[in-house]
Amino acid sequence: MNKKLTIGVILAAVVLVGGYSFLNNQPKNTTGKTLNVTVQNTITTLDPNFADDVGSNWAETQTLQGLYTMDAKGSIVAGVADKVVKPTKNNTVYRIKLKSNQKWSDGSQVTANDFVASAKRQVDPASKSTRSNHFKDLAGYDAIRKQGANINTLGIKAPDAKTVEITLSHPVPYFNFILANQLYPINTDKVKEYGKKYGQTAATTVSNGAYQIKKWNQSATTWQFEKNPHYADAKDVHYQTIKTTVVTDATLASKQYLSGKVDEAEISGSVLTDLKKTNAADIQSKQKGRVVFIVWNSTDKIASNTNFKRAISYAIDRDVLAKQTLADGSTAAKSIIPSGEVSVAGQDLNHGLDLPFDKKKAQDYLKQAQSEIGEKKLKLTLNMADTDAYKSLGVYLKQRIETVLPDVTIELNRMPLNAEISAFNNRNFQAGTLSWSTDYNDPIDFLDTAYSGGAINFTKWHNKAYDNLIDQINAQGEANDKRYNLEKKAAALNNDLNGVTPLYQVSNVHLLNKKVRHLNYPVVGYQNYKYAE
The missing domain is CATH 3.10.105.10 (Dipeptide-binding Protein; Domain 3)
Incomplete structure (x- = not known):
């Protein structure tokens, strides 16, 4: 579920409605630098070592960037890494150099150790992370998890501040996806400062991706993603703000979209029957x-x-x-x-x-x-x-x-x-x-x-x-x-x-304003607003 563990919040709703007098209304144009969206899931954490629900993993896509990442069409490309490398030693060793201009949203440098520390923290049995299995192919994983071996024997290290070296126990044909969608860095200084509070509120969360989160805590039903000024490719991020509201009722979400209050709405269920007749061009179903x-x-x-x-x-x-x-x-x-x-x-x-x-x-x-x-x-x-x-x-x-x-x-x-x-x-x-x-x-x-x-x-x-x-x-x-x-x-x-x-x-179904371009919904992963124009 990477996968994302999504405890059913994404399950489609059957919504009985008396009529759709609002269906003929057209959404307004996008409002300059702000994109207004509705989603069906809250965010439980933005600590990447513990994010195991769909809302949190979707938010990770906006706020964090791995060694590799996915482009607008879902292909693997270099993220924090300088390039996508070819593994050596029978496809079991990845030696990856970092770009020099990678920073956290607090202005500090992203280092190789931020990735190493993240993997070790996630695998360490003491953390009780439900995501530890994502790194099961790293050398030493079984000995650590089943035999109590030292966490430092895990097959990941930082020879220097700009190099991550990963050793697998066997070749893994999909490992580039792990590097793009699973191995996210943690800000080691902030983890030491915040401890278990790391990633639990906007104030204790730092980002190295296109956006940083604002006005959010674990009980929030509204929050904002603000453009990260320290993001290396910030000049290519077109929206300054993504205003997000949790709306679990598909009828209400579609009403907000059709009245022009939001530019994108996650929907489901029988509301689609009438929408297909009146607003088919706005429906993105994948x-x-x-x-x-x-x-x-x-x-x-x-x-x-x-x-x-x-x-x-x-x-x-x-x-x-x-x-x-x-x-x-x-x-x-x-x-x-x-x-x-x-x-x-x-x-x-x-x-x-x-x-x-x-x-x-x-x-x-x-x-x-x-x-x-x-x-x-x-x-x-x-x-x-x-x-x-x-x-x-x-x-x-x-x-x-x-x-x-x-x-x-x-x-x-x-x-x-x-x-x-x-x-x-x-x-x-x-x-x-x-x-x-x-x-x-x-x-x-x-x-x-x-x-x-x-x-x-x-x-x-x-x-x-x-x-x-x-x-x-x-x-x-x-x-x-x-x-x-x-x-x-x-x-x-x-x-x-x-x-x-x-x-x-x-099925992943959204209503999307026709003015918004290049926002895609991949089979693997989530839509990424840094590509939206």
Whole structure:
């Protein structure tokens, strides 16, 4: 989810409205140096070592820059690095020189150690970062995480202030994406000064990207991105200010856009039906590399039962969920891997995989689960963030499952996003919905959600056959059919065993003022306002 852990706030909402008398209004032109936008997600942190939700990762894109970065079209280019380098020693060693004019928003110099310290802090077990797994391919990672080796044995160092040297345990075909979207620097002086408060408010956040954040704390629903005067390419950043407001209701967001109050609005759900008739040219809809799924607590008597999870999976009609309930371009999941990411022998990796609705199988598996659990009436509490987006998904899952499986009761437990993340981290849940989006184009990022050694495996589910497949995949250093076929086998095994239960693949939908140019929505990553004109 890189990936970004997005605890369902991005789930599309079904919005029932009586009419759209406002649809014929046209948005005003962009207001000079200011871009007004609405988003559906708050920012929980701007500490890059702990940002594991979609709102925070989207904000990172605006405020931070890695050694590499992505251009307006989503291709990898040099960021803080002087150039994109070719790795040596069987593609395991990256020796990267920094540009000389890279500064933080406080005017201090960005150094190689800012990257080294960031990686070590994130991997260090003492930090309890859910993002540690992003650097699992660095030499020494397993020894540090599993055997308690010294953090300084991690395969990253700074021979001098302008050089970062990274050593991998094996070749990684997508590592350039890690350097662009995962390895962000931290300002080591400010981390020492602020400690755990680093990145928790605008006052304790520093940026090395195009923008710095203002008027923000963790409970904020409005904030601003202000152009970073110390950003090396500031002359190419066209908007001085990005004024941001959290609007989770798609109808309200579209009203604000159509009345000219905002230039970009993140929307979802049935509001699209009328908008396609009246404002089709304003709609930007792109399939995202993001999948929504259910996680199960492996220590819970009911949620850990494989046949119970199979029953739930077969009870869900994912086509109805995507096309009728969400109705925003989202598609039924075929596996935990998003479709359109990679191909095997000329066909999409998900070709031949499926997660069908089958009432008889659902009921047969439930009978087996009831016998194994020793109870006839089974109750499942499903955690969900307390947003409009979650309400539609929750209503569908409860109605569908209880209709197909009358002996099952689904209790929806809605809570603030931060509380839900905390519940996952503390394993204080029975089951819950979340989504994961990637920062690189390889399925392993999604398969890790059910891998026992994965940092984002909240279920703590463990299956020897599945883990063995993941280990085989990690041993493959090239992006080829051998690697992808192993990933397909792992996806098929998860479909059956429900380490996690895939639901749908997200569509990213925005209304965008036609006056705004060069603001793109990539499959991997997020729109970057530094390219907007």
